[in-house]
Amino acid sequence: MLKEERQQIILDVLKRRGKVVAAELAKELDVSADTVQRDLKELSRSGLLQRVHGGGLPRSPANTTFAQRQLQSPEAKAHIALAAIEFLQEDQTLFMDGGTTTLQLARSLPAHMRLNIITNSPPLAVALADHPAVQIILLGGQLIKESLITVGAGTVNAVRQMRADIFFMGVCSAHPDVGLSTLYLDETYIKQAMIANANLVIGLMSPEKLNTASSFVVSPITSLTHLITEKSVPEEALLPYQEAGIQTIRA
Amino acid sequence: MLKEERQQIILDVLKRRGKVVAAELAKELDVSADTVQRDLKELSRSGLLQRVHGGGLPRSPANTTFAQRQLQSPEAKAHIALAAIEFLQEDQTLFMDGGTTTLQLARSLPAHMRLNIITNSPPLAVALADHPAVQIILLGGQLIKESLITVGAGTVNAVRQMRADIFFMGVCSAHPDVGLSTLYLDETYIKQAMIANANLVIGLMSPEKLNTASSFVVSPITSLTHLITEKSVPEEALLPYQEAGIQTIRA
DNA sequence: CGTATATATGCATTATATTGCGGAAATTTA
DNA sequence: TAAATTTCCGCAATATAATGCATATATACG
Structure with missing residues (x-):
């Protein structure tokens, strides 16, 4: 056979x-x-x-729903979230884009910490609604049903009027040569705008995303200042990223 | 397994x-x-x-999606939502604001019907994400945690650039003399803007809201073109509304 | 035709994941 | 407070996955 x-x-x-x-x-x-x-x-x-x-x-598309993706390596996402929290300081302003890893981070934020959070992810905004101390700015726009994020020219313009201390980026695909890439063209514009207006750009990447590429390129990997992954990715796999000047963390 | x-x-x-x-x-x-x-x-x-x-x-209730509700028998759906659906036509544009009644309506929308839906309610947007035929515009702004709606000057401006065939308004409080009123000042501006830019303004009101008043007045009841309540509301209780020229429906 | 190379397959070994069980701790209920 | 139930924790048994190596088969090429 x-x-x-x-x-x-x-x-x-x-x-x-x-x-x-x-x-x-x-x-x-x-x-x-x-x-x-x-x-x-x-x-x-x-x-x-x-x-x-x-x-x-x-x-199938039916099986790759947002809820399904949340089941993918949940413990890795939890570790990544905990490592990300180390970067936070009281009263900072954050960009957070869509994705299950950033959602996990949102759920893990310390309850007392005052933060301003700007996001284009409605689920993330709703999840933060019972956090007692954060202020949430939800970016409007057309909703991409598959990934539950808002996109559009208006969304990008709104981001351009804001600055953040940290941009926590849910990395869809990262590859040393290709750069950061995503599934939707409109999403790249949002990420680009957030990169441009944040002091730190911290990529949150669950292990299976490493060294993959998607259809639409956001930017070279050098846009990242930090990259948080999980223990299960071998140290040497991150070498190309370190050589690009990115601080890598294996949580 | x-x-x-x-x-x-x-x-x-x-x-x-x-x-x-x-x-x-x-x-x-x-x-x-x-x-x-x-x-x-x-x-x-x-x-x-x-x-x-x-x-x-x-x-959370916010995560109960459109699809699962579709499975329920029509009987279980709220009568108000069913009555509201009668007003819909293919390819219309709708404003829908926050609230449990509008959320119920969103979940009850016919699966095949093409619609453009503009809302400031993230839970409503998320609930509609697996509807196969609607396009969803989510209005951005600051999130009011208690009621899960977005508000703000930017939100109001965004509404002013849009026109809808129907505005389905979740009525928080209605009183013949006081008018329509809500719990949050910023919310009134959104509702006012939506009223101004919609052809039909259809209030969805569960019985206990009738003839009550809240802190912040949106507009006189004459802003409504239609008002949908339930059978349990006595006919004569709606008389003041009818005299104001509002079409009332007891679903 | 014969040899080299690549690919596919199977086997043994080692690592990892999943599951069920017993007992201790925590929670709920009467 | 006591009893019953539920949850947590560590352990061992089993099943599954990854790795390295050997063999077989097919393909390429001089």
Whole structure:
């Protein structure tokens, strides 16, 4: 049996049953468990399924909702959030853009700390509503339904009128050569404006985003002043970023 | 059963039943109580549910989405929302402000109907994010934490640049002599601007709001073109409104 | 045709993740 | 306050994943 043929079967089974279990596949396809593992790894790398312990799940647009993304490496995001908090000082003004990692940071903010938070993420704004001490500025604009952020010319103009001490950027994709990139063109304009008007630009990046690229480039990685990742990314993988003058933290 | 699959089931059950009980889940999913505990803990850490002793609850009303409400029987939907839908036509532009009644209306919108919706309510915007056909413009501004709406001079200016066919106003207080009034001064400016730039102004009012007054007056009741309440409001209580030229509907 | 190279597969080993269990601590309920 | 339930914690068993290496098969090339 050819590899591609087998992988196609795996995808078919996934579509039909809604999930695949590695051990079952090995038996049904009459190959070793290792081969199935490798197939799943490849399919996962090409984004055709979501690999999970013991098998795989579909990665259709329907399954990559905002809620789904919050389930992705939650403990890593928690670590990153805690490390990010170290940078905060009372009465600072922050830019925070959309994304599940920045949302986690918002939820982890110390309850007593007075902050001004400017964001284009409605879920983040709502999550901060029961924080007793922060003032929240929500940027308006057209809502991108998939990522739950607001974008548009008006949004960018609003950002240009504001300055922040820190911009906590949820990094969608980062690559030493390509730079920082995202899934939506309009989102890049917002990020660019926030980069331009913040003193520190701190990227929050969960491990799977490292050295990936998306469709729309925001800026070179040198726009970052700091990059917070998690323990699970090897030290040497961050070397290119350090050489670019970025302070890296493995939380 | 895959862990992620199981956690997804838990979230689905939570949406469907409004709560989950750890012991029940353990039995239904055929896993140990510990496993359910761990799942609940992870889901809670990811912010997808609120953990309570013995089970879990939805994290906040703000996160109940459009799609899950669509599953409910039409009977369960608020009568007011159903009456309001009668006014809608394809490709209209709507203003919708904050409040539970407008939120209910948003969740009840027909799934196929193309609409442009302009709102200053982040929860409403988020709830509509998985509606397949609406375009959502979220108005920016400072977030009032208690009522989860955005306000401010910029917000008002943004409204002044837009026109809508219908303004669905969540009525906080209405009184024939005092007029329409709300709890927050800044909110009155938004409502005034929306009133000025909409063809129809339809007030959505749950019964207990009738003939009450709050601190800040928005406008006389004659700003309304229509007023939708429930059957439980006696016909004669609406007489003063009818005499003011308002079409009243007891849904 | 024969050899070199690349690719695919399987196996053994080691690391990691998930799960269930028992007991201690905390919480709720009567 | 006592009883019942729920939650937390560490441990061990099992299942799954990653890694390095050997073998087989196919492909490329002189």
